[in-house]
Amino acid sequence: MFPLRLRDVRFQPNGRAILDGVDLELGGEGITLVLGPNGAGKTVLLRTLCGLLEPSSGSIDWGGGGRPELGVTMVFQHPMMLRASVLENVALALKPHGIARRERHQRAAKVLERVGLAARAGDSARQLSGGERQRLALARAWVTAPRLLLLDEPTASLDPSATAAVERIVREIRTDGTRILMTTHNLGQATRLGDDVVFMSAGRVREHAPVQRFFARPSSEEARLFIQGELPWRMNF
Amino acid sequence: MSAFATTFADAFSLLATFDQRAMEIVALSLRVSGAAVVLGTLIGLPLGACLAIGRFPGKHALSVLINGLMGAPSVVVGVVVYLFLSRSGPLGEWGLLYTPGAMVAAQTLLVVPLMAAIARQVVEDTWQRYAEELRAMRFSWWQSVTTLLYDCRHSLMVAVLAGLGRAMSEVGAVMIVGGNIDHATRVMTTAIALETSKGDLPLAIALGLVLIAVILALNAVAFAVRGWAMRRYG
Numbered sequence: 318m319f320p321l322r323l324r325d326v327r328f329q330p331n332g333r334a335i336l337d338g339v340d341l342e343l344g345g346e347g348i349t350l351v352l353g354p355n356g357a358g359k360t361v362l363l364r365t366l367c368g369l370l371e372p373s374s375g376s377i378d379w380g381g382g383g384r385p386e387l388g389v390t391m392v393f394q395h396p397m398m399l400r401a402s403v404l405e406n407v408a409l410a411l412k413p414h415g416i417a418r419r420e421r422h423q424r425a426a427k428v429l430e431r432v433g434l435a436a437r438a439g440d441s442a443r444q445l446s447g448g449e450r451q452r453l454a455l456a457r458a459w460v461t462a463p464r465l466l467l468l469d470e471p472t473a474s475l476d477p478s479a480t481a482a483v484e485r486i487v488r489e490i491r492t493d494g495t496r497i498l499m500t501t502h503n504l505g506q507a508t509r510l511g512d513d514v515v516f517m518s519a520g521r522v523r524e525h526a527p528v529q530r531f532f533a534r535p536s537s538e539e540a541r542l543f544i545q546g547e548l549p550w551r552m553n554f
Numbered sequence: 555m556s557a558f559a560t561t562f563a564d565a566f567s568l569l570a571t572f573d574q575r576a577m578e579i580v581a582l583s584l585r586v587s588g589a590a591v592v593l594g595t596l597i598g599l600p601l602g603a604c605l606a607i608g609r610f611p612g613k614h615a616l617s618v619l620i621n622g623l624m625g626a627p628s629v630v631v632g633v634v635v636y637l638f639l640s641r642s643g644p645l646g647e648w649g650l651l652y653t654p655g656a657m658v659a660a661q662t663l664l665v666v667p668l669m670a671a672i673a674r675q676v677v678e679d680t681w682q683r684y685a686e687e688l689r690a691m692r693f694s695w696w697q698s699v700t701t702l703l704y705d706c707r708h709s710l711m712v713a714v715l716a717g718l719g720r721a722m723s724e725v726g727a728v729m730i731v732g733g734n735i736d737h738a739t740r741v742m743t744t745a746i747a748l749e750t751s752k753g754d755l756p757l758a759i760a761l762g763l764v765l766i767a768v769i770l771a772l773n774a775v776a777f778a779v780r781g782w783a784m785r786r787y788g
Contacts, residue, residue, distance in 0.1 A: 364686075368689075369686055369690060386692050387692055390691060390692075391687075391690040393686070393687060396687065397683060397684045397687045398788075399701070399705045400705050400707075400783070400787035400788060409691070409701070410691050412691075412693065412701070413692040413693055413694065441788060443788030444788065457691075
């Protein structure tokens, strides 16, 4: 599956360029943070990689093959919660994997322990708080042991302790060998979690650099302005 | 005592003594309508869900057809089933005409469009919220259908109740394909029609009371279950 190479990927519904020639190469390990202002095309890039959107043109090379159907999954900013228990919501993700119901529940129970929701396995998923819902969504992705996990602002609107819990889980998923591509507007989170940063604006990748170098010496003027616009109240570089 | 009060007193007396004839009619009604609703649920709900999430040529035409059939007169459905099941019809050799089986078939045809149309609306709303995530999890089309039906199960009780109400209250189709034969195909609605025409009002009223009581009881149970489910699952 890796290296994952995007060449001149464009997404132009009704002629409006949302992805305007994205070139990007991702290796097989680590956490890549996708940064950029609103409307930069970050979420569309993730949805395209997940297969939810078809690029208008360009190519995506998954290490020489096609996109592996069951190796890529995505966690959304507002994850859906079925009207069912927490355990059933996690086990749900294994349905397309052709795993028997009992086995699905056993695997789901193990992952719930790892995300700290084992005690709530029998509760209704819709009774969970925002932070717990995101942990459930991460568990739902984790239980499938994906090769590539796409996270779309998983900590948006979460309080600091819920954010910390989500970040801890993201690190653990990475340690398990999953490649992670994640969007965020939280620059502090980018420095805590990221190995490298992809900076996007106006549908293009303007910069792809290791996280420390990106924040210390951004090579593009747009990235520098973006960081300066966020830094006064986010970080103390 | 006025004739009106006497009639009601006789009707209650029939119910209180579990009049064998009345109970036989009630039992057959419940069996026939129950079977039709079970079949309608198995066909109508998945059909509605498929219409909600499927993309295929003729989808809109099929939706319009199903919506239109919701209001199909039961006598027309009865005549169609009669033509199919009559001795010279394509299914005549099954020998179902004037049996409870024919009545189940007719009532199933009546309730399927109603249940499918309601299910389509309920599932479509949920599908719009879940579609991307189910696709991201690589759910197949059929897995999405079953998952959505499960998720909407409490709302879909409305469809099942609507189907039950239509099945139990209709008279035209079962009269045509069942023949209203005593001890064989006589159900509450056909018996009420017959007994009223004969002037035997106590039995007609007794059966009417049972009919209303059954529908009210089922609605009450469904309402309670839905309330509990909403509190439990949101």
